[in-house]
Amino acid sequence: MEAISKEESSYGYRKLSIYLRRHHHLVVNKKKVYRLCAELYILKPQRRKRIQHPRRLANNREISGSNQLWEMDIKYVYITGEHRFFFLMSMIDVYDRAIVDYHIGPSCEGQHAAQILQRALWKRQLFENDSRPVIRTDNGPQCISxxxxxxxxxxxxxxxxxxxxxxxxxxHIESFHSQLESDRLSAAEFENYQAAYAVVTEYISLYTQRRIHGSLYDLAPEQFIRAIANHEGNPFVVKV
Incomplete structure (x- = not known):
């Protein structure tokens, strides 16, 4: 094919179809061009998408202590007075149910997710540990960035x-966000970002420090963590 010369030689069958229609006024579709290229042995090899970070699917696990599995997810909170949403990205420890760290802001990107993780490891003093938690998320854009x-x-x-x-x-993180919605957000109409921020941060503090959890022997997460550390409660296994 004379059309395949110089710069046109770099075209795949789809771009070559466009070139033939535009410059040679041929009535030809990309399927026919594909077949002709294959017959002439000039079909460009299909490029394979390079996956830099392989995807790991969530496994069934048995969690027997804190800092083994953390779940992370995003919730959107509406600000009535400003007619916009802001983002709450939270990270929960599946075993002790504490909100280890979170991000609140008008935007939420992959860098914020990385910052949450770094702060959470620092708060739990895990940088010196060889064993670190598995992070479980959904497939949102922040988590695949x-x-x-x-x-x-x-x-x-x-x-x-x-x-x-x-x-x-x-x-577990879905449950926390659902509880936040029913306890604080469902009946709220926030005038501005500052008001919404204050309510959400206050609830996170309540949830972690004082709110009774039936699955934690009727203790708040931080109370439960201290009880386990002082051998005052029986450890258990969480299956996820």
Missing amino acids: HAFEEGYERLGVTHERIPPKTPNKNA
Whole structure:
């Protein structure tokens, strides 16, 4: 084919079809061009998408202590007075149910997810530990971004993602956000960002420090953590 010369030689069958229609006024579709290229042995090999960070699917696990599995997810909070949403990204420890760290802001990107993880490791004093928690998320853009993937690899943490349409695999953080909605947000009409921020941060403090959890021997997460550390409660296993 004379059309395939010089710069046109770099075209695949789809771009070559466009070139033939525009410059040679040929009535030809890309399927026919594909067949002709294949017959002439000039078909360009299909480029394979390079996956820098392999996807790890969430595994069934048995959690027997804190800092083994953390779940992370995003909730949108509406500000009535400003007619806009802001983002709450929270990270929960599946075993002790504490909100280890969170991000609140008008935007939420992969860099924020990486920052949450770094702060959470610092708060739990895990930088000196060889064993670090597995981070479980859904497949949102923040959690599949290069910024987050590079962050968890740099911090030596394993990241696993739940299959699509399986929120039960992220049940603990989903439950926290649902509780926040029913206890504080459902009846609230915030005039501005500052008012919404104050309510959400106050609830996170309440949830972690004082709110009774039936699954934690009727203790708040921080009370439960101290009880386990002082051998005042019986450890248990959480199956996820």
